[in-house]
Amino acid sequence: MKLVIVTGMSGAGKTVALKMLEDLGFYCVDNLPITLVDKFVQLVCGGSEIKQAAIGMDIRSGEDLSCLDAILSRWRKQELEFYVLFLDASDAILIKRFKETRRSHPLAAAGRLDKGIEKERAKLEFLKRDADYIIDTSQLLTRELKVELEKIFLEDQDYNNMFVTILSFGFKYGIPEDADLVFDVRFLPNPYYVEELRLLTGEDEAVRRFVMKGGTAAQFLSRLYDMIDFLLPNYIKEGKNQLVVAIGCTGGKHRSVTVAKALCSHLQGSEKYGLKIEHRDVDKDNKRK
Template sequence: MRFVVVTGMSGGGKSTALHMLEDVGFYCVDNLPVPLIEQFVELIAMPGSEVEKVALGLDVRVDQPFEDAQKALEKLKKNGYNFEILFMEAGDSVLLKRYKETRRMHPLSPGGRVEDGIHKERKILQDIKGKADYVIDTSNLLTRELKEEIDRIFVKNEEYNSLMVTILSFGFKHGIPADADLVFDVRFLPNPYYIEELKYKTGNDKEVQDYVMDFPEAGIFIDKLTDMLEFLIPNYVKEGKYQLVIGIGCTGGKHRSVTLANKLYERLKNKGNYGLKIAHRDVRAQGI
């Protein structure tokens, strides 16, 4: 029997992850009272049980201390029940935005400030996060991308590291992305905006890509950047980093940055056991 405990920050995507696990054949139970956890696991693990895959959702609630749930899990492990822990994570600013959009109160600060509840919850969950087998940061994930991660871990059973790498093109005139960990400026390359037939195209179009990559400096840049990232990424994984955003910027975020972000994505795709996605923040923005 495969037994997965799904927990994490409120608003981090735990319920969504449970629904996705249910879709791939897991028997899912959410917020089971702590005194019933051991009985539940013993029941489904009995000889003759037809349940082969189980997911148990656990979160921080006012009516039962989370440390009681952790003690219940420790007892299960001592009694020979093996389980994996999936921790759903998101940045504080993202969680706050999600709470504001849904107009929900945080379970640890009913009637109070959501920020206070987030900080309390993060402290409470610190220990179980450190023990998690998988940490998925949903801060920059689309629903379909989360599904791909769930499938990669629990359906395809691929080797997993918790790092999600996002390659993000942007325009400096619209501001540097606040969540960028690494930022690279490609404004040293000639701007296709000033070529009439390329002006209204983007780095997603072959004509613009051919123009940008025709300059030797573009090829040298992508070679050196790929080499550096192939060194850095495994070390970020080793240090337990969950999210890496690589920003590639030009003036308007439509031509050069988009082209080189696409080329970098192709270079890094299928190179390692980390998640990889690409986004073009300003490709539809007005101006150069």
Template sequence: MRFVIVTGMSGAGRSTALKILEDCGYYCADNLPISLLPMFAQLMNDNPDITKAAVGIDIRNGKELDKMDGQLSDMKAAGFQYEILFMDASDKTLIKRYKETRRQHPMAVDGRVETGLKEERAKLAFLKKEADYIMDTSQLLVRELVQNMDEIFQQNREFKNMVVTVLSFGFKNGIPSDADLVFDVRFLPNPYYVDELKTKTGNDKEVQEFVMNCTQAGVFLDKLSDMVQFLIPNYVIEGKNQLVVAIGCTGGKHRSVTIANKLYEILKEDREYKVKIEHRDIEKGR
């Protein structure tokens, strides 16, 4: 039997993840008292009609959370196999979600969500460390969450905890607020001033050839990809699971799009992490 423990930060999508698992045929129970966890797991295992089960555990268990480490150790010692899915998101995202829903964080005794999140992270740190899958929903659409869950729990495909987003943008529209690394490619020749290229973008072959024909473009791409590939595993060691590499030019249509596409092509060959490409400003003003 496949047994999944779904946990994580309040507001990060734990309930949604449980609903998705339920749609995938899992027998699901939410907010089960931790003292009943081994009994529930055994009951599921003894039922021949149930081959997949999931249980939601979160901060609402209060002081019982202190017992969970021991419960998991006992289950592991008894030979019971389980997987832990940890739902996470940035504090900024979680605070925004709480403000939008006007709900009170379960640990925000003084009314400040930020205080509650800090305490919650500390109490759930051991579960995140033990997690088989860490899913950061800060920038994740619901359909992307469904797709990721399907890949892990239906298709049994290997899930990569680190997600690298290569993002092109235009400086005139502001630097992306969620960028971890920002690179400026405005030193490269600008296709905007070439009449036949002005209305095209870095997704078009003609613009790509124009930009990459510049010697500095190739040198920059080599150095950039080398540095990013060096940084990613070190970020993983530090527990980071989302990295946004932002590449900007003036308008976000030509040079930044070209370099972002080239970097994406290089990074996606690595099987240790998942890579996405986004062009924030490519359609603005068109």
């Protein structure tokens, strides 16, 4: 019997995760009253035909949520096999999602969203602290979340809670608000001033060769690799679960894309973290013309 407690911040994607687990063959129950949790687990573990179950539990349980800590502790002492999946996202992303959907936060009442999110984080701290899996959905598309859940619950792969996003951008469109590390590569040769390269992007080999000529880019990348290789294990050790490495040039089309691709290639293949690359501004110049 595989039992998963799906929890986390409001707006982080718990409902979507439960639907995905259901597609993977889990019997899913959302917002089950705390007083019925033990009974439900007894039923599914006591000879039931259900082989996989997921229970959605979060701040909607109100004051009873604190009782879940004792229940989980008791299950651990009884050596009941279960996993806690915690869905999280940055405050800025959660606020953005609530505003887009025009939903009210369960703890905000008539007050500000950020205060409600702060209260919720405090109340859910015990669940995040002991979670087996923490997925930060700040930078994840729905299909990418599905891939991560399949890795954990379908393919039984080892999973680490760190997810790294390599993001290229243009300074003239603003520095990404969610960037953890920002690197400015405007010192590299600029293909924009070469007519035959101007309409191409860092995805093209001709642009990559131009950016890399002279050896400066190679030296920079060598030092960048060393820094990232040093930082990632330490971030993981500290419990960080989302890292956005932003690489910026003027327009976000040539140099930043080239360097972002090189860094992503360097990091690929590790089983210690998830990885994705995104080019935020690569097409913006074309759209403005």
